[in-house]
Amino acid sequence: xxxxxxxxxxxxTIVSVLALIGIIAGLLSGNALWILFLIIPAxxxxxxxxxxxxxxxSSFLLLGVIIxxxxxxxxxxxxxxxxxxxxSEEYIGGYLVPLGDIKIVGPTVMAILAVVLxxxxxxxxxxxxxxxxxxxxxxxxxxxxxxxxSDLIRFGVQEGLRQI
Numbered sequence: 001x002x003x004x005x006x007x008x009x010x011x012x013t014i015v016s017v018l019a020l021i022g023i024i025a026g027l028l029s030g031n032a033l034w035i036l037f038l039i040i041p042a043x044x045x046x047x048x049x050x051x052x053x054x055x056x057x058s059s060f061l062l063l064g065v066i067i068x069x070x071x072x073x074x075x076x077x078x079x080x081x082x083x084x085x086x087x088s089e090e091y092i093g094g095y096l097v098p099l100g101d102i103k104i105v106g107p108t109v110m111a112i113l114a115v116v117l118x119x120x121x122x123x124x125x126x127x128x129x130x131x132x133x134x135x136x137x138x139x140x141x142x143x144x145x146x147x148x149x150s151d152l153i154r155f156g157v158q159e160g161l162r163q164i
Contacts, residue, residue, distance in 0.1 A: 003049050008125040015042040016132045023139045032103075032143040036070045039136045046117065046129040055121050062113045062133065069106035069140070081105055104141055104148050111137035 022038025025031075043066055047059040071077075079102040114134035118127050142149045 003051070005125065008049070011045055012125050012128045012132075015045055015129070018042070019132045019136050023136060026139060026143045030143060032073050032140045033070065035136055035140050035143065036066060036073065039133060040066060042129050042132050042136075046126060046133065049123060049126045049129070050117065050121060052120065055117055055126070058113045058116045058120070062110060062117070065106050065109050065113065069103065069110070072103045072106060073144070077102060100148060101145065103144050107137040107140040107144070110134075110140070 018038045019035075019042050022035040025038075026033075026035035040063075043059070043063050047056070047063055050056045050059045080100060081102055111134055114130045114137060118130040118134070121127060121130070138149070138153070
């Protein structure tokens with residue numbers, strides 16, 4: 001059953017502004033926790049708004065990834081997945097994901113899930129939220145490791161072109 005849209009534009013605007021505040025605070029302070037905490041309302045509203053099986057699963061996975069990422073950043077966990085697995089890239093959910101520090105993999109998975117939500121949903125508000133989450137994921141990567149940011153941009157462009 002379709003969710004009501006009466007207050008959706010206002011809610012999407014508010015959670016998008018919160019995400020933007022998080023991005024600005026995170027970039028200025030160099031602390032990704034600002035970004036992560038302030039994207040949670042958008043992710044929660046995304047989970048509420050999604051209805052299909054794959055989109056509902058993606059939105060709840062997204063929430064889980066955000067919570068896990070908060071814990072990794074909060075406790076400064078450093079673990080290089082590329083060294084552990086023995087490769088610098090791995091397919092996750094059909095998408096080629098660059099590996100490295102585990103704190104970078106979380107936002108990369110967030111970006112992939114946001115793309116999945118954008119592509120597989122028909123609702124304008126769920127797409128709006130997916131874009132906000134996608135942009136936020138890139139800013140998290142930039143704050144954590146600016147050198148990986150260019151690799152993620154390249155990956156995003158390649159996947160975007162592949163989807164077209």
